[in-house]
Amino acid sequence: MTSRTPATAPETIPVPGRQPHPATATNGSDPSGRPDKPARTDQTPQITVDRHLTAAERHASLAADMRAGLTSHPRELPPKWFYDATGSLLFDRITRLPEYYPTRREHAVLTAHAAEIAAVCPAGTLIELGSGTSEKTRLLLDALRATGVLRRFVPFDVDEETLLQAGQDILRAYPGISVHAVVGDFERHLGLLPGARPAADTGAAAGAGAAGAAGADGGHGEGRGDRRLVAFLGGTIGNLRPAARGAFLRALSDQFADGDALLLGADLVKDPRRLVAAYDDSAGVTAAFNRNVLSVINRELGADFDLRGFAHVAAWDAENSWIEMRLRSVREQEVGVRALDLVARFDADEQMRTEISAKFTLDSIAAELAAAGLSVSHQWTDPDGDFALTLAVPS
Numbered sequence: 001m002t003s004r005t006p007a008t009a010p011e012t013i014p015v016p017g018r019q020p021h022p023a024t025a026t027n028g029s030d031p032s033g034r035p036d037k038p039a040r041t042d043q044t045p046q047i048t049v050d051r052h053l054t055a056a057e058r059h060a061s062l063a064a065d066m067r068a069g070l071t072s073h074p075r076e077l078p079p080k081w082f083y084d085a086t087g088s089l090l091f092d093r094i095t096r097l098p099e100y101y102p103t104r105r106e107h108a109v110l111t112a113h114a115a116e117i118a119a120v121c122p123a124g125t126l127i128e129l130g131s132g133t134s135e136k137t138r139l140l141l142d143a144l145r146a147t148g149v150l151r152r153f154v155p156f157d158v159d160e161e162t163l164l165q166a167g168q169d170i171l172r173a174y175p176g177i178s179v180h181a182v183v184g185d186f187e188r189h190l191g192l193l194p195g196a197r198p199a200a201d202t203g204a205a206a207g208a209g210a211a212g213a214a215g216a217d218g219g220h221g222e223g224r225g226d227r228r229l230v231a232f233l234g235g236t237i238g239n240l241r242p243a244a245r246g247a248f249l250r251a252l253s254d255q256f257a258d259g260d261a262l263l264l265g266a267d268l269v270k271d272p273r274r275l276v277a278a279y280d281d282s283a284g285v286t287a288a289f290n291r292n293v294l295s296v297i298n299r300e301l302g303a304d305f306d307l308r309g310f311a312h313v314a315a316w317d318a319e320n321s322w323i324e325m326r327l328r329s330v331r332e333q334e335v336g337v338r339a340l341d342l343v344a345r346f347d348a349d350e351q352m353r354t355e356i357s358a359k360f361t362l363d364s365i366a367a368e369l370a371a372a373g374l375s376v377s378h379q380w381t382d383p384d385g386d387f388a389l390t391l392a393v394p395s
């Protein structure tokens, strides 16, 4: 995963073989300099890309997180580092596993209610945080397009490769809708969402929005004044600890204008046996996903983790109402991390936490939103009550 432009610098990526998109195919130069790209012509529709996480920033952030995580007791690695191209591919396979019900359930809720969501919030801009492959998002795009107001899709993810592929696929599938992709960390770069109003208008605070709302339109001047629907699907909110969730929701709420809305997908508390099975499938795909973080550290920080030396663990923590994924060291071992000049010594059976996935109730979702200045406008679940979608607006 590489970035070639400084943070926040917009870049346009050509998608070959289609007619120009009026909103984006206006600039005759290709600023990316990528040797393997098709020649840029004014006949080529574009996606615009904002990179808030350049290769250097990604490296620095990964190094800082891994130094903190590998030297803490117990050890803990942030889940965002699962997601390089391989991690995203493995997650995509997880979503199709029989044990992993959340994606199917969320898909069912979206199928049943996308038209209602679009009627309540007929947004000109659909932003998707932690967008991944944006597959379920097509249900929202279809419903919003049918209102006749949608003109822009803004996928936002830490995994650039998957983000750009998904963005190009959406651009092809939705003629007339522009795609403005953002490579960033939603815990750090929310203040740079396209279409955000300047801090002076919103009273935007620090925290995750501390990157500042200045230049929040990506320098394009497009979309200002658009009504925005921010989708945060897949239960990804549950990967944040309670304090981080609060800061994230507050940063989002601080930059909302009247008419903007958050569509939040959250997994609900249920029988722990179903929960654990969803994170410990019989085919071992979640185990491979869990170990992928070690591959990322090996490749990007010159570590020598032996992936066979770590076993996948999934456990339900009733007190905190979350699933924990961990990696258990199957023997006493030492792991060197060259870029950190660090040697991590693991005891046999020592467990390192790699992800939490919090499970909610409808009331706990509403309470966390209220604490961040957002009120529930609508809440839906699938018929079995497994997964919830909540539409929330500024209080």
Ligand SMILES: C[S@@+](CC[C@H](N)C(=O)[O-])C[C@H]1O[C@@H](n2cnc3c(N)ncnc32)[C@H](O)[C@@H]1O
Binding pocket: 079, 080, 083, 088, 091, 095, 103, 129, 130, 131, 132, 133, 134, 136, 156, 157, 158, 159, 184, 185, 186, 187, 233, 234, 235, 236
């Ligand atoms: C659980 S997956 C959900 C993907 C998709 N939204 C879905 O519903 O299937 C989490 C997604 O969020 C992205 N992600 C995780 N942490 C992130 C962060 N801090 N900033 C931006 N994206 C992040 C991952 O790359 C991944 O695509």
